[in-house]
Amino acid sequence: MDMKIRPRRLRTGAHLRKMVRETRMDKSSLIYPMFIKEGTGIEEEIPTMPGQYRYSVDRMPFALEKLMNAGVGSVMFFGIPEHKDTCGSGAYAEDGIVQKAFREAKQQFPELYCIGDVCMCEYTSHGHCGILKGEYVNNDKTLDYLARIALSQVQAGADMVAPSDMMDGRVGAIRNLLDVNGYQETPIMSYAVKYASAFYGPFRDAAGSAPAFGDRKSYQMDYHNSREAMKEALLDVEEGADIIMVKPAMTYLDIIAGVKERIQLPTAAYSVSGEYAMIKAAASLGYVDEAAIICETAVSAYRAGVDLYLTYFAPEIAGFMDEGRIG
Ligand code: PBG
Numbered sequence: 001m002d003m004k005i006r007p008r009r010l011r012t013g014a015h016l017r018k019m020v021r022e023t024r025m026d027k028s029s030l031i032y033p034m035f036i037k038e039g040t041g042i043e044e045e046i047p048t049m050p051g052q053y054r055y056s057v058d059r060m061p062f063a064l065e066k067l068m069n070a071g072v073g074s075v076m077f078f079g080i081p082e083h084k085d086t087c088g089s090g091a092y093a094e095d096g097i098v099q100k101a102f103r104e105a106k107q108q109f110p111e112l113y114c115i116g117d118v119c120m121c122e123y124t125s126h127g128h129c130g131i132l133k134g135e136y137v138n139n140d141k142t143l144d145y146l147a148r149i150a151l152s153q154v155q156a157g158a159d160m161v162a163p164s165d166m167m168d169g170r171v172g173a174i175r176n177l178l179d180v181n182g183y184q185e186t187p188i189m190s191y192a193v194k195y196a197s198a199f200y201g202p203f204r205d206a207a208g209s210a211p212a213f214g215d216r217k218s219y220q221m222d223y224h225n226s227r228e229a230m231k232e233a234l235l236d237v238e239e240g241a242d243i244i245m246v247k248p249a250m251t252y253l254d255i256i257a258g259v260k261e262r263i264q265l266p267t268a269a270y271s272v273s274g275e276y277a278m279i280k281a282a283a284s285l286g287y288v289d290e291a292a293i294i295c296e297t298a299v300s301a302y303r304a305g306v307d308l309y310l311t312y313f314a315p316e317i318a319g320f321m322d323e324g325r326i327g
Pocket of ligand 1: 117119120121164165199200201202203204271272273274
């Protein structure tokens with residue numbers, strides 16, 4: 001056959017395939033989400049997220065050490081408080097659960113990069129991400145609280161804050177309060193493009209943050225929309241966001257690619273609890289090969305354009321990179 005162009009030529013051996021890879025990954029891009037719970041001696045497995053745990057602050061350092069040994073140097077903390085109220089006061093309390101976690105983590109591991117999820121749903125008695133007026137989340141009133149939460153996390157040692165509430169104007173409100181308190185250098189990673197998704201189900205189980213009534217569709221995005229994603233991202237850029245996140249990841253690769261192309265900031269994606277749970281469940285039944293699925297899923301996010309990847313599989317992915325299986 002007279003065929004000059006043969007795509008298979010570049011696939012003839014492992015060495016060559018690796019040489020011509022289009023997607024490169026690095027462990028420094030991985031962020032591991034963790035649940036920290038009020039109490040002592042707690043290390044309880046989350047039923048809907050096998051292999052993931054809720055840790056009390058005293059047990060947390062062992063988990064962090066393991067994580068760092070795997071080569072993952074960034075974490076995101078979610079707090080599970082003992083008491084909840086209508087305005088989520090545990091979220092900005094000086095001795096709140098997540099504030100205690102930041103203090104302990106930074107004291108024991110100063111080089112660990114600690115990120116705070118800024119939201120209210122784990123701390124409010126009604127489980128919504130803001131202050132209610134009737135059954136509607138009052139946007140502007142919520143902004144003051146979110147800014148306070150972010151400031152308290154930074155004062156406790158957070159290196160970066162990541163608002164996940166989806167209120168309008170929250171990046172600007174947080175930036176403002178951090179700046180007037182002297183934290184001009186603390187970056188904001190905005191969950192700018194966060195869809196109202198069933199993939200958060202296991203997380204809400206893990207954090208006890210399911211809304212007591214209704215849903216989050218009046219603040220999180222409708223998954224039919226992609227132009228709106230750019231509108232959200234651009235607004236957050238204007239308000240001073242440093243990193244733009246898309247969430248979930250697996251079923252939103254088109255959105256990740258769009259943000260990457262159009263927004264001149266690092267792009268992050270959060271592979272959420274439901275993505276983790278589905279892979280774990282299918283693998284435990286023997287329906288799919290767990291390691292292979294983790295690798296393929298992670299690479300798909302990087303191929304779509306992520307610079308930062310938040311995932312419960314962070315230590316496993318770091319291991320597969322070490323083995324040269326991906327990356
Ligand atoms: C808080 C928050 C949620 C997640 C991250 N931050 C839950 C939600 O919006 O209901 C989900 C993360 C996951 O599913 O892994 N608002």
